[in-house]
Amino acid sequence: MQVCFLMAPFSRGFLPFFRKFLTRHPCRSAWGILSRFSGYATHQHQNQQRGPGAPLxxxxxxxxxxxxxxxxxxxxxxxxxxxxxxxxxxxxxxxxxxxxxxxxxxxxxxxxxxxxxxxxxxxxxxxxxxxxxxxxxxxxxxxxxATHQVGVAGAVVNQSNGKVLVVQDKNRAKNMWKFPGGLSNPSENIGDTAVREVFEETGVRSEFRSLLSIRQQHHHPGAFGNSDMYLICRLSPVTYEINFCRHECLRCEWMDLAELAKVSDAAPITSRIAKLLLYGLENGFESVDLSVEELPAVYTGLVYQIYHRKIPERYT
CATH class of the missing domain: 3.40.630.30 (Gcn5-related N-acetyltransferase (GNAT))
Structure with a gap:
């Protein structure tokens, strides 16, 4: 009588289904499953615990x-x-x-x-x-x-004199000129990372202008076996006085882009970006910039940022 009572809410097709369920998913006992399933079936779309023995x-x-x-x-x-x-x-x-x-x-x-x-x-x-x-x-x-880590650097360019802000890291076997930067935090836009890292390392406040380049590197020794994405952003200075962090940096200065593109003690990527910035100064930064636009995501209430070269308004 108890079994009949428990099965009353179910259709005639339940018993064959239940036998199949027992065969595929053997738990403690038929009675245990049936009693759990009878209580579960009437609330199968609820995700809360329903007392002792209920699913997590x-x-x-x-x-x-x-x-x-x-x-x-x-x-x-x-x-x-x-x-x-x-x-x-x-x-x-x-x-x-x-x-x-x-x-x-x-x-x-x-x-x-x-x-x-x-x-x-x-x-x-x-x-x-x-x-x-x-x-x-x-x-x-x-x-x-987490197959990748994301590092971001900021190339702060003073367009009035062609200088860019560079640092030399402390505690490195080979101290080379580079752009200030660091790892992006979770939920932090890359432009915000660049501005934050530049200020923390140099004391210079800046504003995000564009994305300049993306470097991809595998087997990065400091990424715990993950791949490394390194993004360099173009920033404009808001302040100019340097007050660099002496725990992280050995030196910090405003350097001519033309000099940075040629010095031997600059990282290869730093020299390449210096040349890119020189080209931008001479031909307009719209020729090198990847601008950012915010678009709605397919997930309700969320947005994302997309970076690409600007296109004429008639295409937008």
């Missing part, structure tokens, strides 16, 4: 995966193991292809439990690790994490 609370993404953002605070490893196993069974039955499990460092013992069920580390940032489980067909199609 998870959000669904647009790519067929689920993300578990919060784990039970006082759960034991044994209880978590059972809860995770049952949750994965439910997510598989729904057709999800991947699980992302966010584990805070204070619950790192649960990472071992998840690993025993096929989860692997995907990445870790500060006080949280993210584990993943591929449940789709064939080899995992989950994207790798």
């Amino acid at each position: 609370a998870a959000s669904v993404d647009a790519h067929g995966g689920v993300t578990v953002g919060h784990l039970p605070a006082d759960v034991t490893q044994a209880a978590f193991s059972e809860l995770l196993r049952e949750s994965v069974c439910v997510w598989r039955s729904e057709g999800h292809v991947a699980v992302w499990l966010r584990v805070p460092i204070w619950q790192s013992r649960l990472a071992e439990t998840a690993a025993q069920q096929g989860f692997a580390f995907h990445h870790a940032v500060q006080d949280e690790a993210v584990l993943s489980l591929w449940m789709g067909d064939g080899e995992s199609r989950l994207p790798n994490y």
Whole structure:
């Protein structure tokens, strides 16, 4: 009678489906799955926990995966193991292809439990690790994490005298002239990175004008095995007095672009950009600039920046 009562909400086609589900996803017991599934089916689009034995609370993404953002605070490893196993069974039955499990460092013992069920580390940032489980067909199609680091430099050009701001890094085996710069922070536009880094290293305030170049380098020794993207921006000075950071820089000065293009103690990319800037001074920077425009993204409420040579208004 109990089984009939539990199956009452389902259609006649439920029993064949349920037998197939048991065959593909064996959990603890038929009764355990049926009782869980009966409670789950009436609320299958809700992503909140529904009491003891319910799947872990998870959000669904647009790519067929689920993300578990919060784990039970006082759960034991044994209880978590059972809860995770049952949750994965439910997510598989729904057709999800991947699980992302966010584990805070204070619950790192649960990472071992998840690993025993096929989860692997995907990445870790500060006080949280993210584990993943591929449940789709064939080899995992989950994207790798952080394949590139992004460095940004600012070439601050004084158009009135043809000088550009350059520095020599401290604690380098070979001190060469270069443009001030550093790594871009998460969610920071490259123009903002260039302006920030120039001020932090030299004390000179500036404004973003354009993107000049992109360098791609693989096997970068300081990128933890990732590839490196290095972007150089053209900036205009707002102030001119140098007050450089002596922890990072050995020297800092305004140098003639023509001299920078020829000196032997400048990095090859610095010499090349100096020549590009000289060409811009002589022919107009519109001949070398990649200007920026902000456009709406396909994701609601988001925008992105696109960099390209300016085109006539009749094409925009």
